[in-house]
Amino acid sequence: MAQARLILEELKKCHVTHVLSVPDNMSRALLSALWADGEIEVILVTREGEAFAVAAGLWVGGKTPVVLIQNTGFLETGDAVRGTGTRMRVPLLCLITYRGYAKWAASGLEATPETLNAELLSNMAYDSTAILVEPTLRAWGIPYDFLHDDTDVPKISAAFRKAQELEQPVALLMTKDTT
Amino acid sequence: MLTKHQFLATLARWRNDAVVITTMGTVVPWARFSQTPLDFASCDSAMGHAADFALGIALAQPQRKVICLNGDGSMLMTLGTLVTIVQTGAKNLILCVIENSTYEVTGNQPIPGAGVVDFTGMAKAAGFPRTYTIDDVATCERLLPAILSGEGPVFVTVKVAPDEDAPPSRRPDAQAPYLRISLAESVRQLRRALGSDQ
Numbered sequence: 069m070a071q072a073r074l075i076l077e078e079l080k081k082c083h084v085t086h087v088l089s090v091p092d093n094m095s096r097a098l099l100s101a102l103w104a105d106g107e108i109e110v111i112l113v114t115r116e117g118e119a120f121a122v123a124a125g126l127w128v129g130g131k132t133p134v135v136l137i138q139n140t141g142f143l144e145t146g147d148a149v150r151g152t153g154t155r156m157r158v159p160l161l162c163l164i165t166y167r168g169y170a171k172w173a174a175s176g177l178e179a180t181p182e183t184l185n186a187e188l189l190s191n192m193a194y195d196s197t198a199i200l201v202e203p204t205l206r207a208w209g210i211p212y213d214f215l216h217d218d219t220d221v222p223k224i225s226a227a228f229r230k231a232q233e234l235e236q237p238v239a240l241l242m243t244k245d246t247t
Numbered sequence: 248m249l250t251k252h253q254f255l256a257t258l259a260r261w262r263n264d265a266v267v268i269t270t271m272g273t274v275v276p277w278a279r280f281s282q283t284p285l286d287f288a289s290c291d292s293a294m295g296h297a298a299d300f301a302l303g304i305a306l307a308q309p310q311r312k313v314i315c316l317n318g319d320g321s322m323l324m325t326l327g328t329l330v331t332i333v334q335t336g337a338k339n340l341i342l343c344v345i346e347n348s349t350y351e352v353t354g355n356q357p358i359p360g361a362g363v364v365d366f367t368g369m370a371k372a373a374g375f376p377r378t379y380t381i382d383d384v385a386t387c388e389r390l391l392p393a394i395l396s397g398e399g400p401v402f403v404t405v406k407v408a409p410d411e412d413a414p415p416s417r418r419p420d421a422q423a424p425y426l427r428i429s430l431a432e433s434v435r436q437l438r439r440a441l442g443s444d445q
Contacts, residue, residue: 113327115325128300
């Protein structure tokens with residue numbers, strides 16, 4: 069697990085000004101820490117795709133936004149990510165909580181064009197959102213890394229820099245609850 | 248009935264140094280009335296995401312007015328943005344929905360709820376402190392100066408007759424100058440105009 073206060077401090081190091089989010093249980097502690105601290109403005113949106121469009125506008129206006137959403141909501145964002153993130157070349161760090169990661173990772177299975185089918189995606193042993201998120205990121209051309217625990221927190225700055233260098237969205241998958 | 252061109256011509260006279268975000272049926276005609284670095288076409292972007300994109304700019308640049316010329320079909324795609332705009336309290340945002348009740352650029356197919364949906368009513372219900380409906384030239388001339396001054400967020404339904412503009416597209420020989428560059432280059436240009444790349 070990663071401590072919210074460490075993530076918050078890392079976001080501050082990147083001079084993040086806004087976090088666009090739809091809350092979920094895994095990000096609850098981080099959102100609480102952001103609100104308690106008050107330095108970074110949190111904007112809750114009504115749907116995850118909206119987060120990318122508002123973030124793009126904020127960046128055009130000179131701010132430094134980050135998107136914080138769950139993987140299931142990320143799957144909703146396709147056209148917004150394409151049209152307001154990648155197509156606009158917006159350097160944008162996306163923190164995506166990885167619902168269902170533990171069971172899926174423990175399964176030893178891989179989501180490939182050969183294995184991805186309704187049989188797998190309807191198997192109640194696994195969260196289909198977990199199965200789909202990495203293939204979706206790859207399909208949408210979004211580089212990603214993992215944030216498992218405190219030792220991975222510096223990856224936030226690394227992913228942030230990568231987004232700046234590539235001028236595009238870059239994702240960091242948060243596999244456990246923030247605490 | 249008001250035409251899209253009559254509204255845009257009047258708006259061009261009053262917009263001053265506001266950022267103007269166009270999308271769908273207003274992209275090409277707006278360029279006949281205004282060609283400044285503060286004009287931005289949400290074209291080759293994502294349908295339904297002009298209003299939330301404009302919201303982001305408004306929040307980042309609170310000293311500058313931001314006008315979004317959204318389509319009615321586009322607005323229906325992201326009605327939640329009405330709530331987000333109010334929640335964030337973007338006082339400098341003016342969201343106009345150009346209501347022709349059709350998907351104009353794809354051949355004027357009727358939008359869901361055509362003639363029944365009350366966009367101004369939905370904006371009021373979302374909590375917009377100032378809402379207007381414009382449906383003729385006289386009202387447009389009379390209200391626009393007031394709409395563009397004072398605090399927002401402001402919501403305006405602009406009821407216009409259906410037109411026949413084709414789908415806008417970016418290409419080097421586009422009639423509208425702001426469509427001759429890529430979306431990414433348009434974004435860079437707007438950032439420069441706003442001083443965001445300092």
